[in-house]
Amino acid sequence: MxxxxxxxxxxxxxxxxxxxxxxxxxxxxxxxxxxxxVMSRGARVIEAKGMLVLPGLIDMHAHLRDPGRPDKxxxxxxxxxxxxxxxxxxxxxxxxEPPIDNAAVVKYVKNKAxxxxxxxxxxxxxxxxxxxxxxxxxxxxMLKEGAVAFSDDGQPIMRADVMxxxxxxxxxxxxxxxxxxxxxxxxxxxxxNESALSTALxxxxxxxxxxxxxxxxxxxxxREFGRLHIAHVSxxxxxxxxxxxxxxxxxxxxETCPHYFSLTEEAVKDYDTNAKVNxxxxxxxxxxxxxxxxxxxxxxxxxxxxxxHNIEEKELEFNSAAFGxxxxxxxxxxxxxxxxxxxxxxxxxxxxxxTTSPAKILGLNKGALKIGADADLVxxxxxxxxxxDPSQFASKSKNSPFNGWKLKGKVLCTIxxxxxxxxxxxxxx
Amino acid sequence: xxxxxSLNRKDLLGLKDLSVEEIKLILRTAHSMKEVAxxxxxxxxxxxxxxxxxxxxxxxxxxxTSFNMAAKILSANITNIAISSSSVTKGESLxxxxxxxxxxxxxxxxxxxxxxxxxxxxxxxxxASIISAGDGFNEHPTQGLLDIFTMQEKRGKLKDKKILIVxxxxxxxxxxxxxxxxxKLGAKVTVVGPPxxxxxxxxxxxxxxxxxxxxxxxxxxxxxxxxIQNERQEKGLFPSIEEYHKLxxxxxxxxxxxxxxxxxxxxxxINRGVEITSEVADGPYNVxxxxxxxxxxxxxxxxxxxxxxxx
Numbered sequence: 001m002x003x004x005x006x007x008x009x010x011x012x013x014x015x016x017x018x019x020x021x022x023x024x025x026x027x028x029x030x031x032x033x034x035x036x037x038v039m040s041r042g043a044r045v046i047e048a049k050g051m052l053v054l055p056g057l058i059d060m061h062a063h064l065r066d067p068g069r070p071d072k073x074x075x076x077x078x079x080x081x082x083x084x085x086x087x088x089x090x091x092x093x094x095x096x097e098p099p100i101d102n103a104a105v106v107k108y109v110k111n112k113a114x115x116x117x118x119x120x121x122x123x124x125x126x127x128x129x130x131x132x133x134x135x136x137x138x139x140x141x142m143l144k145e146g147a148v149a150f151s152d153d154g155q156p157i158m159r160a161d162v163m164x165x166x167x168x169x170x171x172x173x174x175x176x177x178x179x180x181x182x183x184x185x186x187x188x189x190x191x192x193n194e195s196a197l198s199t200a201l202x203x204x205x206x207x208x209x210x211x212x213x214x215x216x217x218x219x220x221x222x223r224e225f226g227r228l229h230i231a232h233v234s235x236x237x238x239x240x241x242x243x244x245x246x247x248x249x250x251x252x253x254x255e256t257c258p259h260y261f262s263l264t265e266e267a268v269k270d271y272d273t274n275a276k277v278n279x280x281x282x283x284x285x286x287x288x289x290x291x292x293x294x295x296x297x298x299x300x301x302x303x304x305x306x307x308x309h310n311i312e313e314k315e316l317e318f319n320s321a322a323f324g325x326x327x328x329x330x331x332x333x334x335x336x337x338x339x340x341x342x343x344x345x346x347x348x349x350x351x352x353x354x355t356t357s358p359a360k361i362l363g364l365n366k367g368a369l370k371i372g373a374d375a376d377l378v379x380x381x382x383x384x385x386x387x388x389d390p391s392q393f394a395s396k397s398k399n400s401p402f403n404g405w406k407l408k409g410k411v412l413c414t415i416x417x418x419x420x421x422x423x424x425x426x427x428x429x
Numbered sequence: 430x431x432x433x434x435s436l437n438r439k440d441l442l443g444l445k446d447l448s449v450e451e452i453k454l455i456l457r458t459a460h461s462m463k464e465v466a467x468x469x470x471x472x473x474x475x476x477x478x479x480x481x482x483x484x485x486x487x488x489x490x491x492x493x494t495s496f497n498m499a500a501k502i503l504s505a506n507i508t509n510i511a512i513s514s515s516s517v518t519k520g521e522s523l524x525x526x527x528x529x530x531x532x533x534x535x536x537x538x539x540x541x542x543x544x545x546x547x548x549x550x551x552x553x554x555x556x557a558s559i560i561s562a563g564d565g566f567n568e569h570p571t572q573g574l575l576d577i578f579t580m581q582e583k584r585g586k587l588k589d590k591k592i593l594i595v596x597x598x599x600x601x602x603x604x605x606x607x608x609x610x611x612x613k614l615g616a617k618v619t620v621v622g623p624p625x626x627x628x629x630x631x632x633x634x635x636x637x638x639x640x641x642x643x644x645x646x647x648x649x650x651x652x653x654x655x656x657i658q659n660e661r662q663e664k665g666l667f668p669s670i671e672e673y674h675k676l677x678x679x680x681x682x683x684x685x686x687x688x689x690x691x692x693x694x695x696x697x698x699i700n701r702g703v704e705i706t707s708e709v710a711d712g713p714y715n716v717x718x719x720x721x722x723x724x725x726x727x728x729x730x731x732x733x734x735x736x737x738x739x740x
Contacts, residue, residue: 194629195629195630196629196630196631196632196633196634197630198628198629198630199628199629199630199631199633199634200445200605200630200633200634201545201546201567202545202546202564202565202566202567202568202602202605203545203546203565203567204566205628205629207629270549271545271546271549271550312522315522315524315550316522316523316550317523317542317544317546317547317550318544318545318546318550319544319545319565320544
């Protein structure tokens with residue numbers, strides 16, 4: 001019997017409303033005991049005094065670029081980046097090459113993750129064939145192979161009739177359609193938030209309305225047809241729309257990303273393509289509204305939208321550069337630095353948005369420190385300061401707008417099904 | 430105030446980040462250069478042995494020729510790279526292109542590019558001086574400077590002078606460079622155009638916004654007319670050329686409301702009959718061709734200040 005005992009840590013488990021010093025005993029990959037004092041003969045002991053012991057984090061929105069772009073990321077590198085960031089389960093989006101739009105590709109991703117991944121990988125499969133926004137993909141068959149939800153993320157589903165059918169059809173499976181809300185007719189050609197800054201920089205803007213318009217449409221569709229989860233919410237008015245929808249008991253949930261509460265559009269003022277992301281970074285007012293939405297529960301989840309790109313697609317003219325930034329290895333520290341240390345959210349509330357909340361939306365038996373559950377845990381030093389250095393990332397891509405930032409909160413140890421995959425802040429070989 | 434004597438900068442990318450003193454230095458130097466250019470033999474040896482490249486990713490008549498003239502007046506060597514026959518068509522990146530030019534010993538690269546910020550990208554990745562000859566709809570600094578030079582030459586100090594910039598402000602780098610420069614010099618700038626062509630938040634650049642040319646024309650000291658590109662109509666920014674001309678075109682009728690000593694400017698190329706009629710473009714109040722003449726002087730001044738010497 002493989003035994004692992006985590007001693008004296010501050011265990012924070014939103015699911016059981018626990019926040020206190022406990023010992024956690026893991027036996028054969030499962031959580032066996034959580035008590036004030038646990039003694040266990042023969043157990044390997046990890047001393048965690050002064051450290052946080054959390055359920056392994058769940059990222060319901062990452063791009064692993066596998067299949068298709070091993071130069072940007074692979075399942076091997078992406079899952080290591082996840083582990084470094086404290087994530088034990090990540091959902092990978094379907095906009096690969098080829099896209100995850102049929103059962104065979106789902107199976108490929110799952111198999112590859114078994115072989116070379118170090119954390120759990122759950123594919124989010126395409127809503128429509130070829131991500132074209134026209135014909136529905138074989139949702140049922142993809143679910144059987146291990147898909148957990150559906151999204152054409154990267155592309156909006158522009159046709160309202162197609163979105164309607166997708167929401168309706170997915171109801172039988174009790175999984176949400178995850179919507180990348182962007183009205184292409186409004187965003188077309190833009191590369192940053194449309195504002196006084198885009199005017200001053202002479203860059204083509206994307207109005208916040210491009211997101212808000214689609215959020216409004218999708219909420220209207222969800223009211224009648226099914227279950228909606230809105231990806232990467234970035235604008236104040238989107239938060240308002242979702243808040244109103246929730247009041248009306250419409251079946252909608254949503255996520256935001258660390259960059260939408262820690263950065264404003266000012267990050268692109270020197271044409272820094274690492275801060276070029278879709279939806280684009282917005283104003284101070286929007287950031288405040290995102291934080292408010294996180295506080296009042298309008299925003300359920302914090303997801304990374306980890307979007308690795310190589311230098312060739314970023315070291316370019318701003319308009320030509322790819323959208324997206326890597327987020328797995330900075331997410332938790334940004335949450336601690338910008339939400340917890342600033343007292344915007346309690347630690348428990350913040351961790352809920354990285355664990356139980358995505359688990360509930362996706363129907364996963366994960367994200368909680370339950371007796372008998374898979375021993376997915378992370379040990380974090382909440383006081384440790386560190387400087388973001390993308391060259392040290394486990395991710396193959398270095399496109400982070402947080403280069404050089406000083407953050408608090410360091411992942412020391414990540415445990416997946418009882419197996420230590422990150423130790424002393426380094427990926428175990 | 431102490432006059433600055435040199436430009437302590439490698440690059441000239443826009444008027445946004447030039448100080449008032451730097452702008453004044455360039456304008457002063459341009460006056461000397463205009464005198465040089467008017468000599469029977471318009472040539473001085475100041476930049477002898479310097480190598481300058483023009484790297485234009487967009488078409489140009491005036492700007493490119495003007496830079497060539499300027500370089501030759503200062504005895505610099507100048508080479509023009511046409512993108513259609515360069516390795517850019519083979520997919521070479523902007524950074525690689527300028528790095529290769531740099532290691533050949535080029536002193537300055539003059540870049541025109543369809544995307545805002547491209548000259549800055551080049552400047553960060555290359556030791557040679559980068560001079561923007563227009564990037565996307567960000568800036569066209571030498572046009573801005575020659576416009577300001579022309580205004581000052583004609584009417585002296587620009588403080589509190591009223592300047593209209595009329596047309597597609599959203600997609601105009603000329604408008605932005607004019608606005609950055611003119612507001613620094615204390616001029617009162619009003620941008621005029623249909624709301625679909627006025628970009629969000631332009632007021633924060635220190636200008637007034639108007640949708641009514643007839644209202645604004647009465648007080649104007651200068652009217653700078655921007656070129657209207659036909660493709661903007663195709664994109665639905667205005668319904669027709671006829672309607673545009675009716676609302677925002679400068680014609681003889683409209684000029685009746687203007688001050689007697691108003692001056693009409695245009696960065697070229699002119700769309701005759703669209704934003705401006707021939708009667709006005711060629712009329713007594715126009716300084717359009719003088720702008721072109723002054724362009725050579727301003728560009729000579731810039732090359733001199735960036736590559737050569739001290740005044």
